[in-house]
Amino acid sequence: GQNIDQxxxxxxxxxxxxxxxxxxxxxxxxxxxxxxxxAGEAPTFxxxxxxDGLEEKGRFSSFLSRSxxxxxxxxxxxxxxxxxxxxxxxxxxNYQLIWGAGTKLIIKP
Amino acid sequence: GAVVSxxxxxxxxxxxxxxxxECRSLDFQATTMFWYRQFPKQSLMLMATSxxxxxxxxxxGVEKDKFLINHASLTLSTLTVTSAxxxxxxxxxxxxxxxxxxxxxxxxxxTRLTVV
Numbered sequence: 001g002q003n004i005d006q007x008x009x010x011x012x013x014x015x016x017x018x019x020x021x022x023x024x025x026x027x028x029x030x031x032x033x034x035x036x037x038x039a040g041e042a043p044t045f046x047x048x049x050x051x052d053g054l055e056e057k058g059r060f061s062s063f064l065s066r067s068x069x070x071x072x073x074x075x076x077x078x079x080x081x082x083x084x085x086x087x088x089x090x091x092x093x094n095y096q097l098i099w100g101a102g103t104k105l106i107i108k109p
Numbered sequence: 110g111a112v113v114s115x116x117x118x119x120x121x122x123x124x125x126x127x128x129x130x131e132c133r134s135l136d137f138q139a140t141t142m143f144w145y146r147q148f149p150k151q152s153l154m155l156m157a158t159s160x161x162x163x164x165x166x167x168x169x170g171v172e173k174d175k176f177l178i179n180h181a182s183l184t185l186s187t188l189t190v191t192s193a194x195x196x197x198x199x200x201x202x203x204x205x206x207x208x209x210x211x212x213x214x215x216x217x218x219x220t221r222l223t224v225v
Binding site: 041 | 115200
């Protein structure tokens with residue numbers, strides 16, 4: 001079956017750096033997405049990786065290793081507003097998004 | 110980026126009544142729209158995939174007669190929850206994709222449905 005694993009919850013300090021890991025096993029691979037979701041709101045797009053390596057976008061970076069079925073989202077200079085759930089999703093061979101359960105990130109002052 | 114508008118943002122209805130949720134792509138033609146359901150502290154659960162002009166494809170365990178999906182045009186899909194019950198209370202989210210498949214999914218704002 002298809003499976004996306006990410007930690008349920010993480011805690012970090014304002015101003016610090018946090019890395020959220022995601023491992024996947026899917027039927028085919030057409031890219032990996034990271035979304036941010038604040039409570040009660042729809043997800044918002046953060047990043048898309050389809051090739052191995054690191055994609056940097058401001059304070060957020062996303063890394064992909066297709067051979068390892070592994071990705072991480074790196075958040076730098078954490079701000080209180082970064083407290084949210086972070087969803088990892090993989091697009092399979094049918095172009096369907098397979099979603100992880102999300103990682104709740106708690107930022108403490 | 111592309112914009113998807115979902116309406117209403119929240120709705121309260123009585124048990125036994127039906128509720129319609131609209132999802133519109135405002136600046137692009139959405140050949141495919143997806144309907145998700147999300148329970149508190151859980152991830153998105155795909156309910157169905159709707160392609161313009163054809164019948165929706167429902168995921169296993171989702172009752173197609175209860176959750177009616179219509180995708181009559183390239184910019185509008187609707188989800189109707191028929192004979193709603195309290196257990197249907199949830200957060201419903203639509204997303205749309207463009208013909209270029211390897212792109213982000215564009216989400217509507219979501220609809221909080223409460224059935225009393």
